[in-house]
Structures are given as C-alpha cells and as structure tokens.
Amino acid sequence: MERPLIVALVDDDRVYQFTTERMLLRLNDEVNFRWFKDGEEALGYLQDHAHETEALPDLLILDINMPFMDGWQFLDAYAAKKSTLAKHIDIFMISSSADERDQVRAHSYSDVTGYLEKPITSDLLRGLLDRYIGGNATKH
Amino acid sequence: MISAHLSLPDTFDKLLTDSGHEALLLHAPNGAIHFASPSAKDVLSSDSLQGKNLIELIHEDDAAVVIDGFRDAVIRGVPFLPHTVRIGSRHIVVMTMPVKDRTGGVIELQTTLRDVTEFVVLRDQIQVQEAVSVATSVLAKVGGWRLDVASNELYWSDEVRRIHEVPEDFVPSVETAIGFYSKQHRHIIEKAVTDAIESAVAVDIESPLITYTGKHIWVRASVTPEVVDGVVVRIYGAFQDITELHQREEQLRSTVAELTRQRDQLEEYTYVISHHLRGPVGNIVSLLNLLSEDDDGKQAPDTVRHLRDSARALLDTLEDLTHAIAVRQEEVPNVVDLRITDVIDSAASSLSEMITASGTKISVNVSEVPTLSYPQEYLETIFRQLFSNAIRFAAPGRPPRVRIKSMEIEGVVAIEFSDNGLGIDLDKYGDKIFRIRTSFHRGTTGRGVGLFLIKTIVESMGGTISVNSVIDKGTTFRIMFALSSSKASV
Structure with a gap:
C-alpha cells in the first residue's frame, strides 16, 4: 500500500469515537484516523488542507445529530466547498436515528455515498475498509 | 307576532270580495229551505236545494252551534253572527238574520253563505309556516332586526329579544343595542351601521356581547341596507346567538x-x-x-x-x-396562590453553592404581578432550571446577571427571565432548544433536559414558553402562564 487510508469521523460522541478508532486500528493498524467533534471543526480542517492530498480524508463518516453544525448543515457547506478540494471524499452518513426520513434524506444528497446505522460494528468497518484497500487488507 | 310582518297574498282580497262565492237562503227556523239564490248551488255544491234542510247539510260536529243560533234568532230576534262551518268538503261562513212580520214576530230566517275554503286552507298554511319559522328561529337562535333610518326606530324580533334577555317592556334603540356589545367591539358595530346607512355597505359581524342579565355570549349579526331611489331607507339583518358554535x-x-x-x-x-x-x-x-x-x-x-x-x-x-x-x-399538583419572590428565593437557595461560586447577581421586579396561582413544585422547578442554565451558560469573564420580571400581557400573567450569558443562535437552533438533551454550546456539558422539562411543565398547565436571544449578550425566556384563549372564553 502506497499511503495509509485516511478515515475521518465527524461525531460529538467521544465514546463512539474511541470505539471506532480502536476497532479500525485493530482491523488495520496503518489506517490514519482523524476525529472531529462537529461539522464546523471538520469543515475548517478540510479548508485548511484543501490542497494537501495526503491530509484530506478518503472517507468521512458523518453523524447527523451534532451540536453547532449538524450533518445536514455540514453537507450543505461541503457542497459549496468541494470544488476547491484536491481530493474526492466519500461521505457516509451515520445515525442512531430510527427515523426512516433521515435515511431518505441522506440519499437525496449526491455527495453521500452511503448510510450507516449506529452502533457501528467491526464487520461493518471491515466491509468499508475492504472496499477501499482491497481484500485481505484487514486482520481477521 | 311574526304574522304582523307578513304581507298577505293578493288572493285574500279577491276571495273576500268575490260575490261568486256568496249565496242567500230563506229557510224555516228548523232549517227547511224555502228559497235559494242561484249562486247557492255553487256554494253548497248541490243542484236542488228546494225542500232540503240546511242543518242536514252541515257537518254534524258544527250543526249544534247553528241550531242554537237559529233558535236564538227565532226566540230573541237576534242575528246569528258569522260562524264558519263545514259543508261537504268546503268551509262556509254562515250568518243568519231573522225575517220579521209587521208585529215583530219572526216568520223565517235569512242566511248568507260565503265559501271561504281557500281562505281557511291558506290560513292553516300560514299558521304552519309561522309555527315552523318560530320553531326554527328558536332552535337556530336566530332572529331579525330592522332599523328605520328616517325615524331611527329599531325593531327586534322575539328571538333577538330572547338572545339579549331583555324584559318584555324593553324598547331597544340604536344606542342601547350597541351598548350590549363588549367595549372593544362597539366601534366595529357603530362603523357597520354608519357604513350601511351612508354607503349602503352590507356586512357580517361576529362579536362578543353581554346580555341584559350580564351573560357573556357570542353573536353573529348581518347588516343589509335597503335602498329606495338611491337612498338607504332601512337597514336590517339576521341576528344569531353563536355562543355554542364559538x-x-x-x-x-x-x-x-x-x-x-x-x-x-x-x-x-x-x-x-x-x-x-x-x-x-x-x-x-x-x-x-x-x-x-x-x-x-x-x-x-x-x-x-x-x-x-x-x-x-x-x-x-x-x-x-x-x-x-x-x-x-x-396528576397536577395543587394549585396554590404563590408569592413569586418566595418561590424565587427557595429555588435560589437550593442552588446557593452554584450561585455564590459564580458570583451570580439576581434582580427581581414583581411589582406589577406579585402573586401567581400555580403548583409550587412546578414554579420552583422552572426557576431552578432557568437559574442553572443561566449560570452554566454564562459568558466567560462576565459574572452571571439574572433579571426576573412579572407582568400581565393581554390578561395573562407572564414572567420574563433574562440572563447576560453566551446567548443562543436561534437562527441555527430555533425550537430545537426545547428538545431534550440538545446541547448548543460548544464545550459545555449541558444535559439539555432543563428547557425540555420547563416546556413540558408550562404546556401541561396550558401555558407557553418563548425565547429571545442575542449571541454573547444574553437570553430572555418568556413564560405565559395560560393560553390567552382559555382565559377569554366564557
């Protein structure tokens, strides 16, 4: 692998961040993990590193419900900014919401690659990583 | 009653003057007919009346009165005044005069017959219609009114009088009629009357009204101008009690x-x-x-x-x-009369450590409304949550200042609670701030339940809570303790 896969998590839940990071690293300890606690922080980072391919995430797991700037607001702001970014970013929306409307709404955004439901599991993360790194990239 | 205002159809006059329906008979005191005018056979629907007995032609239920009448005419020489009897399927008015000889003795009787069948049928119809219309207007609580512009005379139908609950001898005038409406609505009624008279404008009004006995009701009144030769001579309309509907x-x-x-x-x-x-x-x-x-x-x-x-x-x-x-x-805890300052004090004392440590200053102005009827526990929870929010979300480097003011807004007690804290971006959060566990301040560990709890309490008691906020200036919550509509309804 030429360079590590960069996975960004945008979520205000510290515990969730902790478990996701542990699970990811357990699956592949070369994954570069970044955590942002709300949409605004994530957006600031993308802007600051707009031209740095090696700093921009390959995939971004975006929580819907966050204080300050929630997932939807992030998507709107991102849509306006994405043309300035040096890299295409796959965005996965994630929520513990039982509300189907959230799922429908998520799919209405062209920038959203997929919708995941909390709680996130090792299997789910493994599936994601395999998609980006290729088969057997993860420890089983 | 209402019949006085109905115009009778033209057929009435025609009926009453049409001689074709009148007949004359000369007969014995026992009713045996001696002579019949030619028209009699039409009136009595009988070809040969000669030798027949008038009494026998009359419906048996009506005959007794006529027999008595004939007897009086013969014995006392007095006329038998007009009386309606049934002959066959017809209604006939009978009037009998005694025919006397030179000595004054009654030798025979002269009876005039007039067929009034159509009149009777019409009268019955009108009576039914009138009964129906009275019943309908009572049921619908709707009546009529009329104002004669030249004489300024106001007429109210029985139902309008009933709705106003006025005594029988009450004579309405434009001034007294308008006086029944609630103060805030009088100018609307006055304007409607003026517009109708001066500009021939028709209008429908719904308004609260206070009756003669002081009952608060809602009425609907229509105002229709009647124009003759370009001048409004009269205004009139329907008048309905819509309290129940309302x-x-x-x-x-x-x-x-x-x-x-x-x-x-x-x-x-x-x-x-x-x-x-x-x-x-x-x-x-x-x-x-x-x-x-x-x-x-x-x-x-x-x-x-x-x-x-x-x-x-x-x-x-x-x-x-x-x-x-x-x-x-x-169940809602007991509603008691509370001195607002007492409740503020006890809420503040339960948070005294927090208040002292943060250097929070509290100023209270409840001079406008010093007391409130509310469950003590609820009001205390509201204040405690608001205090706790004001302190937790204080702006850095600025000791919290809380201002509490009570007031009356459109008849409803309201309390405003203002702080000088971080403020909330309402454009961003709007109503979400009242959601359970929403946190909208970065880096604070707001459990976020406070506002949701306050809203739940306030709404469970029929009130409302609203918020106004300027970022980095502060936040003002306004609690209206009852919906204005529940207070206004009767």
Whole structure:
C-alpha cells in the first residue's frame, strides 16, 4: 500500500469515537484516523488542507445529530466547498436515528455515498475498509 | 307576532270580495229551505236545494252551534253572527238574520253563505309556516332586526329579544343595542351601521356581547341596507346567538393544539430514544466487544472508563425521560396562590453553592404581578432550571446577571427571565432548544433536559414558553402562564 487510508469521523460522541478508532486500528493498524467533534471543526480542517492530498480524508463518516453544525448543515457547506478540494471524499452518513426520513434524506444528497446505522460494528468497518484497500487488507 | 310582518297574498282580497262565492237562503227556523239564490248551488255544491234542510247539510260536529243560533234568532230576534262551518268538503261562513212580520214576530230566517275554503286552507298554511319559522328561529337562535333610518326606530324580533334577555317592556334603540356589545367591539358595530346607512355597505359581524342579565355570549349579526331611489331607507339583518358554535370552535382549536403538542412530544421521545438511548447502549456493546478482544489488556482502563461514562449517560437520560413523562402523567399538583419572590428565593437557595461560586447577581421586579396561582413544585422547578442554565451558560469573564420580571400581557400573567450569558443562535437552533438533551454550546456539558422539562411543565398547565436571544449578550425566556384563549372564553 502506497499511503495509509485516511478515515475521518465527524461525531460529538467521544465514546463512539474511541470505539471506532480502536476497532479500525485493530482491523488495520496503518489506517490514519482523524476525529472531529462537529461539522464546523471538520469543515475548517478540510479548508485548511484543501490542497494537501495526503491530509484530506478518503472517507468521512458523518453523524447527523451534532451540536453547532449538524450533518445536514455540514453537507450543505461541503457542497459549496468541494470544488476547491484536491481530493474526492466519500461521505457516509451515520445515525442512531430510527427515523426512516433521515435515511431518505441522506440519499437525496449526491455527495453521500452511503448510510450507516449506529452502533457501528467491526464487520461493518471491515466491509468499508475492504472496499477501499482491497481484500485481505484487514486482520481477521 | 311574526304574522304582523307578513304581507298577505293578493288572493285574500279577491276571495273576500268575490260575490261568486256568496249565496242567500230563506229557510224555516228548523232549517227547511224555502228559497235559494242561484249562486247557492255553487256554494253548497248541490243542484236542488228546494225542500232540503240546511242543518242536514252541515257537518254534524258544527250543526249544534247553528241550531242554537237559529233558535236564538227565532226566540230573541237576534242575528246569528258569522260562524264558519263545514259543508261537504268546503268551509262556509254562515250568518243568519231573522225575517220579521209587521208585529215583530219572526216568520223565517235569512242566511248568507260565503265559501271561504281557500281562505281557511291558506290560513292553516300560514299558521304552519309561522309555527315552523318560530320553531326554527328558536332552535337556530336566530332572529331579525330592522332599523328605520328616517325615524331611527329599531325593531327586534322575539328571538333577538330572547338572545339579549331583555324584559318584555324593553324598547331597544340604536344606542342601547350597541351598548350590549363588549367595549372593544362597539366601534366595529357603530362603523357597520354608519357604513350601511351612508354607503349602503352590507356586512357580517361576529362579536362578543353581554346580555341584559350580564351573560357573556357570542353573536353573529348581518347588516343589509335597503335602498329606495338611491337612498338607504332601512337597514336590517339576521341576528344569531353563536355562543355554542364559538365554544365548539374553541374546543376544537384547543383539541387540535393539544394533539399537535402530543404528537410533537411523541416525536421528541422517539428522538430521545433513538439518539440518547440507542447511542449509549450501542457504545456499551462496542466497548464490551473491545474489552473481550483486548488481548494484551493495555486499553482496558480507558475502555472501562468509557463504559462507566456511557452507563452514567444512559442512566441520566432515563432519569430525565422519567421526570418529563411523570410531569405529563401525574396528576397536577395543587394549585396554590404563590408569592413569586418566595418561590424565587427557595429555588435560589437550593442552588446557593452554584450561585455564590459564580458570583451570580439576581434582580427581581414583581411589582406589577406579585402573586401567581400555580403548583409550587412546578414554579420552583422552572426557576431552578432557568437559574442553572443561566449560570452554566454564562459568558466567560462576565459574572452571571439574572433579571426576573412579572407582568400581565393581554390578561395573562407572564414572567420574563433574562440572563447576560453566551446567548443562543436561534437562527441555527430555533425550537430545537426545547428538545431534550440538545446541547448548543460548544464545550459545555449541558444535559439539555432543563428547557425540555420547563416546556413540558408550562404546556401541561396550558401555558407557553418563548425565547429571545442575542449571541454573547444574553437570553430572555418568556413564560405565559395560560393560553390567552382559555382565559377569554366564557
């Protein structure tokens, strides 16, 4: 692998961040993990590193419900900014919401690659990583 | 009554003057006919009347009166005054005069017959119509009124009088009539009357009205101008008691509001369950998985710490939920007359440590409305939550200042609670700030249940809460303690 896969998590839940990071690293300890606690922080980072391919995430797991700037607001702001970014970013929306409307709404955004439901599991993360790194990239 | 205002159809006059329906008979005191005018055979629907007996032609139920009448005419020489009898299928007015000889003795009787069948049928119809119209107007609580412009004379129908509950000898005038309307609505009625008279404008008005006996009701009045040769000579209209209708509308409105509130609350609970219960539970499951897969045990302390935090968050949410649901389901605690300052004091004293440590200054102005009828426990919870929010979300480097003011707004007691804290971006959060566990300040550990609890309490008592905020200046909450509509309804 030429360079590590960069996975960004945008979520205000510290515990969730902790478990996701542990699970990811357990699956592949070369994954570069970044955590942002709300949409605004994530957006600031993308802007600051707009031209740095090696700093921009390959995939971004975006929580819907966050204080300050929630997932939807992030998507709107991102849509306006994405043309300035040096890299295409796959965005996965994630929520513990039982509300189907959230799922429908998520799919209405062209920038959203997929919708995941909390709680996130090792299997789910493994599936994601395999998609980006290729088969057997993860420890089983 | 109403018949006085009905115009009789033209056929009436025609009927009463039409000689074709009148006949003359000369007959013996016992009714044996001696002579019949040619028209008699039409009136009595009989070809040969000679030798027949008039009494025998009359319906048996009506005959007795006629026999008595004939007897009086013969014995006392007095006429038998007009009386309606049934002959065959016809209604005939009978009038009998005694025919006397030179000595004054009665030798025979002269009877005039007039067929009034059509008149009787018409009269019956009118009576039925009148009865129906009276019954309908009573049922619908609708009457009529009329104002003669030249004489300024005001006429009220019986139902209008009933609606106003005026005594029988009450004579309405334009001034007294307008006086029945509530103060705020009088100018609307005055304008409607003026517009109708001066500009021939028709209008429909709904207004509260206070009756003669002081009852508060709602009425609908229509005003229609009647124009003759370009001049408004009269204005008139329908007048209806719509109190019940109005109350039903009010009830419907409040039911819809209540249902909407319940639906919102249900969505709120769904939201809490999916975000604040599923979240921590999911985390706990993930953490337990990590713990069991943690081969070298290096991460164990962190994992256990997070486990503890997640379990606590879960418990907190459950407590908040239980609290909020309890407010909605428990019986409302006793409503008592509270001195607002007392309640503020006891709420503040339960938070005295927090207030002292933060250097919070509290100023209270309840001179406009010093007391409030409310459950003590509820009002204290409201103040405690507001104090706690004001202190937790104070602006850095600025000791919290809280201002509390009571007032009356359109007949409703309101309390405003202002702080000088961080403020809330309402454009961004709007109504979400009243959601359970929403945090809208970066880096604060707001449990976020406070505002949701306040809103639940206030709404369970029929009130409303609103918020106004300027970022970095402060936030003002206004609680209206009862809906204005519930106060205004009778």
